[in-house]
Amino acid sequence: MQHKVIDTKDVVIRFAGDSGDGMQLTGSLFADMSAIFGNELSTFPDYPAEIRAPHGTVSGVSGFQVHIGSDHITTPGDFCDLLVAMNPAALKANAQWLKRTAMVLIDSDTFDEEGLRRAGLKNDPIRELYIEDRTIIIAPITTLTEESLKDSGLDKKTVQKCKNMFTLGMACYIYNRPMEYIFQYLERKFGKKKPELIAPNKKVLQDGYNYAANIQAIPNTYNIEPAVQPKGTYRNITGNQATAWGLLAAAEKANLPLFCGSYPITPATGILEELAVHKSLGAKTLQAEDEIAGICTAIGAAFAGNLAVTTTSGPGLSLKSEALGLAVMTELPLVVVDVQRAGPSTGIPTKTEQTDLNQALYGRNGECPMVVMAAHSPAGCFDAAFNAAKIALEHMTPVLLLTEGFLGNGSEPWLIPSMKDYPAIKPPFVQPGDDFRPFDRDPETLARKWAVPGMAGYEHRVGGLEKNHAGVLSSDPVNHALMVKERAEKVQRVANYIPELEVNGPESGKLLVVGWGGTYGHILSAVQEIREAGNEVSFAHFDYIMPLPRNTEEVLSKFDKILVCELNSGQFVNYLRATLPQFTYSQHNKVQGQPFLVQDLVAAIREQL
Amino acid sequence: MPKYTFKEFKSDQEVRWCPGCGDHGVLAALQRSLPDVTEAMGYNKENYVVVSGIGCSSRLPYYMNTYGFHSIHGRATAISTGIKVANPDLAVWQACGDGDALAIGGNHFIHAIRRNVDINIILFNNQIYGLTKGQYSPTSRFGAVTKTSPYGTVEHPFNPGSLVLGAKGTFFARSLDSELKLTSEIMLEAAKHEGCSVMEMLTNCVIFNDGAHKLIADREYRADRTIVLRHGEKMIFGKERNKGIMLDGMGLRVVTIGENGITEDDILVHDAHSENVGIHMMLADMKYPDFPVALGVIRNVQDVTYDAGVRNQLEEVKEKSRIQCVDDLLRSGSTWEVK
Numbered sequence: 001m002q003h004k005v006i007d008t009k010d011v012v013i014r015f016a017g018d019s020g021d022g023m024q025l026t027g028s029l030f031a032d033m034s035a036i037f038g039n040e041l042s043t044f045p046d047y048p049a050e051i052r053a054p055h056g057t058v059s060g061v062s063g064f065q066v067h068i069g070s071d072h073i074t075t076p077g078d079f080c081d082l083l084v085a086m087n088p089a090a091l092k093a094n095a096q097w098l099k100r101t102a103m104v105l106i107d108s109d110t111f112d113e114e115g116l117r118r119a120g121l122k123n124d125p126i127r128e129l130y131i132e133d134r135t136i137i138i139a140p141i142t143t144l145t146e147e148s149l150k151d152s153g154l155d156k157k158t159v160q161k162c163k164n165m166f167t168l169g170m171a172c173y174i175y176n177r178p179m180e181y182i183f184q185y186l187e188r189k190f191g192k193k194k195p196e197l198i199a200p201n202k203k204v205l206q207d208g209y210n211y212a213a214n215i216q217a218i219p220n221t222y223n224i225e226p227a228v229q230p231k232g233t234y235r236n237i238t239g240n241q242a243t244a245w246g247l248l249a250a251a252e253k254a255n256l257p258l259f260c261g262s263y264p265i266t267p268a269t270g271i272l273e274e275l276a277v278h279k280s281l282g283a284k285t286l287q288a289e290d291e292i293a294g295i296c297t298a299i300g301a302a303f304a305g306n307l308a309v310t311t312t313s314g315p316g317l318s319l320k321s322e323a324l325g326l327a328v329m330t331e332l333p334l335v336v337v338d339v340q341r342a343g344p345s346t347g348i349p350t351k352t353e354q355t356d357l358n359q360a361l362y363g364r365n366g367e368c369p370m371v372v373m374a375a376h377s378p379a380g381c382f383d384a385a386f387n388a389a390k391i392a393l394e395h396m397t398p399v400l401l402l403t404e405g406f407l408g409n410g411s412e413p414w415l416i417p418s419m420k421d422y423p424a425i426k427p428p429f430v431q432p433g434d435d436f437r438p439f440d441r442d443p444e445t446l447a448r449k450w451a452v453p454g455m456a457g458y459e460h461r462v463g464g465l466e467k468n469h470a471g472v473l474s475s476d477p478v479n480h481a482l483m484v485k486e487r488a489e490k491v492q493r494v495a496n497y498i499p500e501l502e503v504n505g506p507e508s509g510k511l512l513v514v515g516w517g518g519t520y521g522h523i524l525s526a527v528q529e530i531r532e533a534g535n536e537v538s539f540a541h542f543d544y545i546m547p548l549p550r551n552t553e554e555v556l557s558k559f560d561k562i563l564v565c566e567l568n569s570g571q572f573v574n575y576l577r578a579t580l581p582q583f584t585y586s587q588h589n590k591v592q593g594q595p596f597l598v599q600d601l602v603a604a605i606r607e608q609l
Numbered sequence: 610m611p612k613y614t615f616k617e618f619k620s621d622q623e624v625r626w627c628p629g630c631g632d633h634g635v636l637a638a639l640q641r642s643l644p645d646v647t648e649a650m651g652y653n654k655e656n657y658v659v660v661s662g663i664g665c666s667s668r669l670p671y672y673m674n675t676y677g678f679h680s681i682h683g684r685a686t687a688i689s690t691g692i693k694v695a696n697p698d699l700a701v702w703q704a705c706g707d708g709d710a711l712a713i714g715g716n717h718f719i720h721a722i723r724r725n726v727d728i729n730i731i732l733f734n735n736q737i738y739g740l741t742k743g744q745y746s747p748t749s750r751f752g753a754v755t756k757t758s759p760y761g762t763v764e765h766p767f768n769p770g771s772l773v774l775g776a777k778g779t780f781f782a783r784s785l786d787s788e789l790k791l792t793s794e795i796m797l798e799a800a801k802h803e804g805c806s807v808m809e810m811l812t813n814c815v816i817f818n819d820g821a822h823k824l825i826a827d828r829e830y831r832a833d834r835t836i837v838l839r840h841g842e843k844m845i846f847g848k849e850r851n852k853g854i855m856l857d858g859m860g861l862r863v864v865t866i867g868e869n870g871i872t873e874d875d876i877l878v879h880d881a882h883s884e885n886v887g888i889h890m891m892l893a894d895m896k897y898p899d900f901p902v903a904l905g906v907i908r909n910v911q912d913v914t915y916d917a918g919v920r921n922q923l924e925e926v927k928e929k930s931r932i933q934c935v936d937d938l939l940r941s942g943s944t945w946e947v948k
Binding site for chain 1: 674675696929938944948
C-alpha cells in the first residue's frame, strides 16, 4: 500500500468507549495538544448520565468529539473523519456519525462474543452497521498495551487503564501530532503522587505511535497546518469555567465579594466547582441544601452587598421561580445562570437544548420581568457572565444568563484578555448624605439606590409585598400599577446600555437567518457554506433577549424573509412574533438533545432561498 | 456612645397584629433586649438585619427600625444564612412561625442548625396557621380540630426542641409570649452565643387557636406546670418551690422536696453547656401533665460556626495562593503563545 501524507484544512475525531475508559481525558488531551500546536478547535463531550453504566452497553458509551483545523473552526463538526471505538457498543452508538471517507480504529480484543452480545450485535458488526466501505483498522489494543507494559510491574487493572494512551499514540501518528505536550501532562499529573506511572504511560503512548507507523494498515496520515491566529497568550477554556471566571472578573471590577449559592445539578455543577477553587479571589461558595436555598442565600447575600450568583439547570430553575420573583420585587442585583439541558422534568440531563427560554422569560407569578441574555460560545461565556453581572449590579435587577450543556462542557482556545480592557462596574450605592427612599429611581436607568446593611442612617425594609417608593407597604391600586410599569420599564431601558444587534453579511436582502445562544457556531458555518456556494444570506445572532437590542426592529425590517433557528420547538421565534408582530417569521427547530448539524441548517436555509 | 433605648428599635409602622396576639409580647421583648445586646456585643444599630418569612409573625421586620427583609414563605433561614455569610459582621435576627420554619421551610431550618450559622432564630409557635385563617400546623397536637382537620388531625406534631437538638443545634431556648423578662434574658444569651440560636416562643393566637398554651401558661398554675431552667441552678419549680427534677434510671422524674426522703441535694443542676445532648433532649421533650414544660436556655454549647469557617478558609487560601487577581487566574495553568 502506498502511504500518503495529505494536507487537510480540518478533521473531526471522535473518541468513544465505556464511560470508564477515559475517553473524555483522551479527547481533551488531543484537543489541548492541538491547540498548543496552533490549530483552531472546538470540542463536544457527549457522555451518558450514568457514572458507570453497565459495562460494554450502548447506554454506557461516552464520547468526546474534537474538530481541529487551520481555518475558522466554529463547531465540533457534524460527522467524523476518525472514530476510535474502544468496544462494540462504542462502535454501534457512533457508526451513524461517520463520514463516508472515515477511518475507524477499533480494539479487536473487545470484539469477542460477550462484547458483541452486550452491545446487541451479532457476529459481524462491520456489516451489521453498514460500514464496510469505511477504512477499518483492527488492532488488538488491549493485548498490545499489556505487551507494552509486561515488564512494568504494574497490576492488570492499572495496565488496562493505559489503553487510552495507546489509542492516543495511534491518533498522534495519524494526525502528525507532536506528543511533547502529553509527556508534560503526564509528568504534571503523576509527578508528585504517583511518579511510577509516568514512564509506563509515556511508553504506551510511544508504542501506540510506533505501532500505527509500522502496521502498514493506515493508508494516509494527515497534516493540519496551524491556524493564522492573532498574537497573544492562549488557553483552552470550557463554557462553565469561562462563566465562573467572568463572574470573578465582574466581582473584581465592582470591587465586591462574590457569593455563589448553588445546588449541584448537571450540567451546571462545573461553575460551582470552579468558583469553589478560587477562594483566593474572595469567592464564597455555599453548597445549599436545595435549589431554593441556593437562590435565597444569594438573595440574602445581595441584600448584604455582595455580587450574588446562583447557578443551575432547567429543573433547578423551576424550583427557583418564586425566589426569582422576590429578587424582581426587592430589586436586588442577582445573576442566575441556567446551563440548559434537555427537558422537560429530568429529561436527558447530559444532553443540550435551548428549551428553557420560555421559562426564563415567563416562568414566574405576577408581572415579573427580568433581563434575559445568552452566551454564544464556550469562551464567550466569560464576557456573557461579566456583562450579566454588570447589568445586574448597575441596573439593580436579577439577570438570567442562559448557557447550554453544549457550551458548558464544550471548550475552545481563547485569546486571554487583560482585565484592564474591561470596564469598571459601578453599582448605584447610596452615598453618605444622600436622601434615601428605597424605591426612588434613577431618572435614566430607573434603578433604585442600593443601601447595604451596616450603612448608618439608611435602615429600611424590603420584601415580597408591594411597596411604594418610600418602601412602605401599599395595596393601593394606582401605586401597584405604577410599580409594575416601572419595574418593566427598568428592564426595557437596559437596551440603552447593551450593544446593538450586528448583521453578519449584507444589511438588507432576501433572507436573514436568526439565532441565539449556543447555536452561533453552527449557524455561522452553515451561512458561510451557503455563501461559498454563491448565494447571498445574512445572519443575526442574539446575545440579549430581554430586552432585545434597540435596533432589532430596524434590522429585521430590511429582509424579505426571516428564518429563526433554535434547539426547541420555536420559543424565540414566538417571542419575536409577539414582540414584533409586523414581520413574518419561518422557523427551523430541533429538539433531540443534540446540537444542530451544519448540513441540516444548510438544507433549511436553502429551502428559504 | 450613649446606650440605645427600645424606642430607637421601634419603626414608625403601625403594628397590625390582632389585639391580644402573643406576637406583641415577643416584639416588645426584642425591642427591649436589643439595647442590652447592642451594649454587650459592641454593635451599632445599623449592623442589625431582621429577616422573616411569611405568616403573621413574619411581619415583625416592618416594626423594627433596623435593616429588614420580609421574604417568602419558608425561606427566611436561607436568606439569613446568605446575609450572614456575605457579611459576618452583621447581627442577623429572624422571625418565623411554626408553619414557616417547620413545614415549608423545614429543610432550610435544619440545615442552618446543622451548619451552625451564627444567626438568631425566633420561632413563634402558636400551633396554627393564622394568616391563612386557621389550618393545622406541624406543631398542632395530634387530634387538633381545625378548618382542614374538621375531624381532628391524624398526624404527630414536631416538638421544635427535639428537632433542633436532633439536628445538632448548639443553642435552644424556650419562653412564653407573656414572659417579657425571661424572653429578653434569653435573647441576650442567644445574641452572645456564637452559632445558630433557636428561641421557641410559645405564643397565643386569640382568633384561631385561643388558649394554645393555656394548659401550662395560665397564671393560675403556670408555676406548677413550667420550669425555668438556668445554667448552674437546681431544677426546682412550683408555686411552693418544693418540686424538682431528678434523674431516674435512663429518664427524668418529678419529685417533691421533703417527701420520701428527697432533699434539695437530690435535684439535678442544669448544665446548659454540657456537650452531651441526652439530658437536654429529655428536658426539651418534657410535656404536661407528666412534667413541667421547660423554659429558659436548655442548651448553649460552643462549636465552630459556618460563617467563621467560610471566612477563615478564604483567608487561609488567599495567603497561600499564587492567584491574587483575575489576571493571575486567566494566565494560570496551561497556556501557549502565538507569535
